[in-house]
Amino acid sequence: MADYTTSELMVARASKELTSGDVVFVGIGVPSLAVNLAYRMHAPGLCMIYESGAVGCVPTRLPISIGDPCLVTGSLAVVPMLDVFNLYLQNGKIDVGFLGGAQVDRFGNINSTVIGDYAKPKVRLPGSGGACEIAALAKKVVITINNSKRTLPERVDFVTSPGYLRGGRERESLGLSGGPDLVITDMGVYRFDPETREMVLVSIHPGITLETVRANTGWEVKAAADLQETPPPTPKEIKIIRDELDPQGIFLRSRAG
């Protein structure tokens, strides 16, 4: 009997990917919740950067836009957006980036551009924003998305943000390092096989079976030999999320990705 929601589990799990010395590029939504939870729980030295140009932010409320003034007050520096992408991201200063999208495929490529054909779209999506740069240049990327055949196809309709492309060493052959490290869905957590670079299920959320995961993934997804159960969020984490971070449930109710 759960006294937490799947969203809260995902946020808590994502927050574990951050340590206090990290410089993290934060997006609005689940990433913002995860990063601010980490900051309050175990990573007080976290340096949060929002792409609008606020560096070392200490927001006293959950920002709902990268242009939220709570990001500026008390921050370490306010810089042009050009600096965030050139002097910080491209310069290799970003340890962790969080990304979501409409689709993520077997090799961690993300689509937030179009469902269907680019010339004749079924659905036209908002596009990259800073996502492509983050996917290319952050040292580590954490992806959050729902687990379904629609959102986890074998191959995305459009590669907005590069993961491991077609697998193997293709990413490195293009001169990129880093790459997606973790995918957190509402059913489980995946890492990437070091050789093939495909997603591999490493932990499964309480109450979910491997059959359910496979029925909701667009390819025959591999599971780790030592498949774990994802730990639920602690009461303290739940309290911070519900009382301090998202008391109005703005993001927890329209979740993941």
Place this chain on the structure above:
Amino acid sequence: MQKEAAFASQRVIVTVEEIVDASVIRSDPNRTIIPGIIVSAVVHEPFGAHPSFVQGAYDRDNDFYVAWDAVSKEAGGLKAYLDEWVYGVPDRAAYIKKMGARVRELQADTQMCAPVNYGF
């Protein structure tokens, strides 16, 4: 230009007039040129920029720059200057002491800017 040079470097060493609490920096983040996340070392060295200036601390020593032409015209003059003012002083504190009254003459006047409200 300072900012780009700092970010382009493998390591950054900053020499400063004053070390303050982080809350002072955070009170006006628009003024932060070099964030701590790229700084490797901080050297606290007051009057470290002389003959150049630090706005709000001390003026540019324009007399020095004008006199420099004559000093640096010949190798002999340059050597004499270096022997007396660079190799002949053990550290910056001794340099300041040796400069005497000139240091006081260069102290900046006060011209505070309008305050900014960072409330929201």
